[in-house]
Amino acid sequence: MASLTLENVVKQYGRVTAVHGVSLSIADAEFVALLGPSGCGKTSTMRMVAGLEHISSGDIRIGGVVVNHRSPAERQIAMSFEHYGLYPHLTLFGNIAYPLAVRGTAEREIKSRVFEIANLLHVEDYLSSHPTEVSSGVQQRVSLARALVRSPSVFLLDEPLSHLDAEMRSRMRGELKRLQKAKRSTMLYVTHDQLEAMTMADRIAIMNEGRLQQVGTPREIYDRPANRFVATFIGEPPMNMIDATTANADDAILLRSANGGRVALLDGEPRERLLGAAPAVGGRVAVGVRPTDLDVVAPGNAGIPARVRLREFRGDDVLMTFDTAATRVRVIVQRDTAPDVGHNVVLVPRGDRLHLFSAESGDAIGHTGDRPDATRSTPL
Numbered sequence: 001m002a003s004l005t006l007e008n009v010v011k012q013y014g015r016v017t018a019v020h021g022v023s024l025s026i027a028d029a030e031f032v033a034l035l036g037p038s039g040c041g042k043t044s045t046m047r048m049v050a051g052l053e054h055i056s057s058g059d060i061r062i063g064g065v066v067v068n069h070r071s072p073a074e075r076q077i078a079m080s081f082e083h084y085g086l087y088p089h090l091t092l093f094g095n096i097a098y099p100l101a102v103r104g105t106a107e108r109e110i111k112s113r114v115f116e117i118a119n120l121l122h123v124e125d126y127l128s129s130h131p132t133e134v135s136s137g138v139q140q141r142v143s144l145a146r147a148l149v150r151s152p153s154v155f156l157l158d159e160p161l162s163h164l165d166a167e168m169r170s171r172m173r174g175e176l177k178r179l180q181k182a183k184r185s186t187m188l189y190v191t192h193d194q195l196e197a198m199t200m201a202d203r204i205a206i207m208n209e210g211r212l213q214q215v216g217t218p219r220e221i222y223d224r225p226a227n228r229f230v231a232t233f234i235g236e237p238p239m240n241m242i243d244a245t246t247a248n249a250d251d252a253i254l255l256r257s258a259n260g261g262r263v264a265l266l267d268g269e270p271r272e273r274l275l276g277a278a279p280a281v282g283g284r285v286a287v288g289v290r291p292t293d294l295d296v297v298a299p300g301n302a303g304i305p306a307r308v309r310l311r312e313f314r315g316d317d318v319l320m321t322f323d324t325a326a327t328r329v330r331v332i333v334q335r336d337t338a339p340d341v342g343h344n345v346v347l348v349p350r351g352d353r354l355h356l357f358s359a360e361s362g363d364a365i366g367h368t369g370d371r372p373d374a375t376r377s378t379p380l
């Protein structure tokens with residue numbers, strides 16, 4: 001196994017720059033998910049690492065060695081892409097066995113390794129079929145099996161679960177993660193599915209419009225998003241953004257929101273710290289608050305006046321959409337406390353769960369739940 005480093009990697013297609021100087025270090029045996037919306041440059045980045053695409057500028061190192069000019073075969077990587085590219089004339093067994101066969105692996109070992117990985121990915125019943133005879137979900141798992149059957153320096157997987165149904169996806173997420181840990185493989189895993197990234201990755205690299213936005217553990221990214229893009233991209237439903245101006249800071253109220261209400265910051269140390277970082281009184285900020293972090297209380301209380309627009313039953317809880325004077329705000333409430341459509345309420349963002357962003361740059365000013373020890377918790 002080996003580390004993988006990207007240093008200021010740029011990809012230009014003619015005059016279009018798809019990747020703007022991405023720098024990222026993946027440690028030996030680390031699982032990093034490259035996450036971002038469609039078209040943000042994930043596949044382009046991956047294909048440069050794989051050696052399938054010319055690097056416009058920058059360096060890619062595997063195990064500390066620059067591989068910019070090495071062919072895919074010379075890079076000691078295994079990959080699986082969304083468009084599985086199975087060999088149509090080979091059976092599924094033949095497809096999975098292929099990377100071993102071309103390296104001259106003994107037949108008996110090929111068999112045992114193919115059966116092992118086929119079992120793990122639940123394709124063992126299809127091994128004598130040809131690609132066109134099975135569903136796209138099976139084809140995708142075979143493509144994944146073909147990548148995983150080897151033990152290369154680095155695995156590159158690009159949306160390897162995108163064609164699976166929800167149940168199989170969830171099963172495969174667990175199996176893939178377990179396999180990666182057991183093999184101690186270095187993994188770069190491309191996805192636009194935040195659940196995959198959050199559940200599987202040691203660290204997530206979030207990309208938008210060809211640029212890295214933040215690299216961190218799932219917990220860091222969720223609790224301390226570096227900017228508005230990350231804040232609203234991670235979390236389902238997305239974080240609410242409430243435009244606000246800073247008000248008289250001697251008052252308990254720091255922010256007066258454009259929704260005609262007020263947002264109070266938690267007292268104490270985090271508040272003092274944020275006060276120092278926020279713009280002067282009258283300055284504009286965006287206040288981010290996740291749908292789980294607002295209380296819905298009766299009219300007349302201090303907070304943001306709102307009216308129920310939508311009530312979506314989700315099973316254990318209800319997703320409420322409220323109209324306020326300025327923006328729509330979504331809140332998850334317990335199923336037995338959900339007010340009816342048309343009712344007036346007051347929304348009270350929890351003071352210890354607020355995220356403040358600069359109105360100009362969108363960069364994070366701070367997070368009221370910011371307790372450095374809490375975000376760096378050690379696993380049990």
Ligand SMILES: Nc1ncnc2c1ncn2[C@@H]1O[C@H](COP(=O)(O)OP(=O)(O)OP(=O)(O)O)[C@@H](O)[C@H]1O
Pocket residue numbers: 013016018036037038039040041042043044045192
């Ligand atoms: N061969 C190409 N020629 C020209 N432009 C390209 C080429 N491949 C990709 N692009 C452009 O580069 C940008 C990044 O594309 P890329 O495929 O890397 O995105 P992605 O993040 O993988 O998206 P998706 O989630 O849809 O797979 C897009 O604007 C795309 O149109």
Ligand SMILES: [Mg+2]
Pocket residue numbers: 042043044
């Ligand atoms: Mg892609």
